[in-house]
Amino acid sequence: MNRETGEHRHPLYEELAAIVGEEHVSDREIDRYAYIRTPSWVLGRVPGLVVKPADAQQVSEIMKLANRTKTPVIPRGGGASLGGFPLSDEVERSILIDLARLNRILFIDHENMVVGAECGVSLSHLSTEVGKKKLHIHTVDIPQYADSLGGVLSGFNGGGCPSDYATTGEAFHFLLGLEVVLPSGEILTTGAGSGTNIKQAQAADRTPGSPDMTGMFVGDAGVFGIKTKAYLKLYPRAAxxxxxxxxxxxxxxxxxxxxxxxxxxxxxxxxxxxxxxxxxxxxxxxxxxxxxxxxxxxxxxxxxxxxxxxxxxxxxxxxxxxxxxSFSGRQLGKSYASRGKFLYFEHPMKKGEAVDYFLRQEAFLDRRFKEAGVEGLITDRVRYLVPKERHMILVGDLVFWDVTTLSAEQVERLARISHEEAEHVLENGGFLEQHQGLETRISASYWSEAYRAFMKSIKKALDPNHILNPGLWRL
Ligand SMILES: Cc1cc2nc3c(=O)[nH]c(=O)nc-3n(C[C@H](O)[C@H](O)[C@H](O)COP(=O)(O)OP(=O)(O)OC[C@H]3O[C@@H](n4cnc5c(N)ncnc54)[C@H](O)[C@@H]3O)c2cc1C
Missing domain, CATH: 3.30.70.3450 (Alpha-Beta Plaits)
Structure with missing residues (x-):
């Protein structure tokens, strides 16, 4: 119990304050509640304590402490998760690590066309700074202002797709290496660089000298490690x-x-x-x-x-x-509010199956909205197909509501429709883009037995106490 406020006191408060300083740790209710807010229709749970480390070293000390005490840890970047946040069942004891202070751009190396940055940096800041030098990095499109570098590399299929930039595809094609704090607290650099050739100061490429171990942290939802630095390819800004x-x-x-x-x-x-x-x-x-x-x-x-x-x-x-x-950031940006306002059904499908699936999905949603009695309340709806390189297509249906006109029951029905639709896409051989929150559980229920056993064995080797982002991927 906190003597000043009479509120609950997290058992690790003192030790965490000693690592990061009192001003960067809080177990006060008002601070913890702020973190349940996401744009998702899934309500978040209130973490037990929030801590804001300044660098990888402090993240490492926090992980070592959490490991010793078997305390669940949830990393958080910009909080733009579309799958809800956090999900840990032991949420009362949990530590939420807010990575916002890890926001430094380490270098912009024009000669070698590489940028290094800490993973709490917002994509818009990174993109703006690189742009000042007439260079370009691959980011996401819409939530650049909210997304952190680490959050998009962890929480989205392949690390995020932008809409009209000079590069296409997902961020992992543009990623050269990572610094990751493992659940044990060990700090690891992946990629051909200081990890695989100690004579090389920073990540220079993904594979020389080692298998591509950077990839295992891409889209992992943050269950294998906490990303603290990323090294990305730079491109000339298109004229x-x-x-x-x-x-x-x-x-x-x-x-x-x-x-x-x-x-x-x-x-x-x-x-x-x-x-x-x-x-x-x-x-x-x-x-x-x-x-x-x-x-x-x-x-x-x-x-x-x-x-x-x-x-x-x-x-x-x-x-x-x-x-x-009608589809762009401005419309979605306006709608980036707690508990939805929009429902977003966007899935990567094989090119040859995409249109058939799109028509089935449209009919499925029409039927469900009618059954839920909400079809007349839709304020806007945008159907779209976007090439994801040459072999896949993103099949999308973006539906907007004015949530103030919906009853609590209708909001619940819509959240349920969103989950039923996720099952529908998986049943039809597609995939979910979100590698975060509830979507990881839905995706993982379609994994083969062999794949599940493989993933569990990696998780167990890296995180034997199962403290990092527990509950995700049904691991
Ligand atoms: C309105 C809207 C539009 C969107 N449009 C696009 C789009 O056009 N293209 C696109 O690609 N994406 C889009 N997204 C999705 C968005 O890019 C992802 O939700 C992204 O994961 C959010 O990043 P974040 O920093 O907010 O992550 P958070 O929400 O903070 O975290 C997401 C997950 O990653 C984990 N995590 C966060 N940081 C780290 C870290 N440093 N290390 C390890 N794990 C970590 C968290 O534990 C969580 O599981 C959109 C989202 C919204 C809300």
């Missing part, structure tokens, strides 16, 4: 940009063009979105091209020729902007 959209009366015609565009080499787009907002009757192909000026012109001409031959009609740039902003 020129073009964007626009073509509207198609016929879905099949749009699909044929979409498929052709995914097969060209080089790709004529940096970003391609097949999109149908609720307020439009037709599908549109929206594109962004970022490259050197003459290449942008070349790609834009070729893309336009394919679209026109395939029955597409160019819309004005003003309309193109309006179409894409």
């Amino acid at each position: 020129s940009l073009a964007y626009g959209a073509f509207a198609f009366e016929d879905f099949e015609a749009m699909k044929a063009v979409f498929w052709k565009l995914m097969e060209t080499d080089p790709l004529y787009y940096t970003r391609l979105v097949a999109i149908k907002p609720q307020w439009r009757d037709t599908w549109s192909l929206f594109y962004v091209i970022r490259d050197a000026e003459e290449l942008v012109r070349f790609k834009a001409d070729r893309l336009a020729a394919l679209c026109t031959e395939g029955g597409g009609e160019k819309v004005t740039n003003e309309l193109a902007r309006k179409i894409i902003s």
Whole structure:
């Protein structure tokens, strides 16, 4: 019991205060409650204590203490988890590590095209600083302002996808190595660098000198270690940009063009979105091209020729902007509130199965919304398909509500629909993007026995006391 406030006192409060300083640890209710807030429809649980270390060394000391006392630990970056937070069953005893103070950019090495940063840094800050040097790093699109580097590398399929940047694909392609604090408190550097050649100061690549052990920490939801530093590839910032959209009366015609565009080499787009907002009757192909000026012109001409031959009609740039902003960060940003406001059904599917699945998913959601009596309350709905490199497609349906018009029971029904839909996608051979919260449990229930045993054995070797992010992945 805290003598000053009469509130509960976490048993490790004094020892943690000795590691990080009193001002960076709190077991007061008001501070702990702040951490249940996420944009997810899953309500979080209140952690037992919140601690804000300054560096990897302090994270390591916290982990050693937690290990000795078998105390659950939950790392947290920006808190933009779409799967709820935290989930530990022993939440009263738990320590939530807020990584916000690990926010330093270590270096921007133009000659070697590498940037090193601490993992609590926000992606927007990192991207802005790199941009000042006319360079680019791969980040996510929408929640750049909230997402931390460590949170996106841990909590999203492959580490995050941006929408219209000069690089496409997931962040793990752009990651060279990590510094990770293991559940034991050991500090490890992965990647060809100081981990696998002690004569090399920092991570220079993923595989020379070792298997790719960086990858095992990508999308792990933070169950194998706490990421404290990451080293990423840098790219030149593209000099020129073009964007626009073509509207198609016929879905099949749009699909044929979409498929052709995914097969060209080089790709004529940096970003391609097949999109149908609720307020439009037709599908549109929206594109962004970022490259050197003459290449942008070349790609834009070729893309336009394919679209026109395939029955597409160019819309004005003003309309193109309006179409894409039904899906964009501004709309989602406005909705980034506790307990939803939007439900987001986006899944990676094999290209050849994506459209069939998309149509089944749409019918499934229509039926469920009708049964729940909420279909008339939808304020906006955006259907979309986005290439994830050449072999997969993100199949999406983004649905908005004004939560103030929903009853508590309707909110619960919607949260349930979200989970039923996750089962639906897995039943149909797809995957969940979120590697965080409840979604890890749903995904893991579709793992093969062999895969589960393999994952459990890794977890047991690294975390025998099962203290780091317990409850995730059913480990
Ligand atoms: C409105 C909205 C739009 C989005 N759009 C996109 C998008 O366009 N593209 C995209 O890729 N993603 C998108 N996302 C998803 C977002 O990128 C992920 O939820 C991401 O994981 C959030 O990062 P965070 O720092 O907030 O992580 P948190 O929510 O803090 O944590 C997520 C998980 O990672 C673990 N974790 C956090 N930091 C660490 C660390 N340093 N070491 C180990 N484990 C850690 C946590 O324990 C938790 O399990 C969107 C999310 C929202 C809310």
